[in-house]
Amino acid sequence: MNSGKHTGVEECSASNPGKNAKLDKASILSDATRMLTQLRGETEKLKESNVNLRETIKDLKVEKNELRDEKLSLKAEKERLEQQLKAASAAPTGFAPHMPYPAAFHPAVFPPFAPPYQVPANKGAPVPAAFPGMAMWHWLPPTAMDTTQDPKLWPPNA
Template sequence: MILFWPSCNIVPCNIQYLWCLHCGHIYRGRNESCSGPGSKACREKMRRDKLNDRFADLSSILEPGRPAKTDKTAILGDAIRVLNQLRAESQELKVANEKLQEDIKNLKTEKNELREEKGLLKADKERIEQQMKAMAIVPGGIVPPHPAAYQAGVNKFMAFPSYGGYPMWQYIPPAALDTSQDHVLRPPVA
């Protein structure tokens, strides 16, 4: 940039030079716009303008509600801070995502195990129902045995007519059938 004395009266002497009336010097004149798009100064000015525009865009992106900053070091500092925050958030989300994927895998395994268990329980239920039906139906060709054949159980339990003559003492647990302590626990009534 050319500096002139405040009292200098500049008169263009031709297209490329300026002449100062006060001191008599001749200066090479420059337009505000570049003399040609191919000149080095013009390319450098365009590059700086583009960089300044990019910094202004970056500043407005980093803090959308505030006016754009012009200090490039402050803009770069803000950009570094925001990038570090985003990187930390990304890492936290990655860890949370891995944990959720592991939870999904465990839940799928548990779901499959529950399906298998449900199938086994259904099969057991059907088997038990079939056994109950088989026990409830007395085959037509078989006559129930005479109660005298079960002399060991006759003294303990009487047969009920609704059970079809089958003694039920065989279904009672062995601890309830033990008669060795009956005289102590239940003395005879006179």
């Protein structure tokens, strides 16, 4: 700056480094207007970019929360399946005897060679139950308990 006067030479040389500095007011104002227009355009682009980034952030937050919820539900399902696996792999209770053989056949209950049932006088010898009072279906293989093929394998009783 020269003794309080502002000539605008610095602004012109800064805005157009390849051109000679113009000192008339019209060229200075047109350069300033052009720069302002350019800066406003860049500002609008940056604002649009900012809005787009904020929308992307919102979408990512929603997706993050959905993934967190899915992770929690998968953890709960995993734990439930592990508990079911532990329960299935554990020895079944209620049907399995706790002694080497069932208490119903303990020698103190029945004398040797005595049947655990009363044979009626007019009937032949009934087929003795292997383990009276115990469900035997528990030890059957799943294929033996499958009844889906019964109509094909067995004729209907008329």
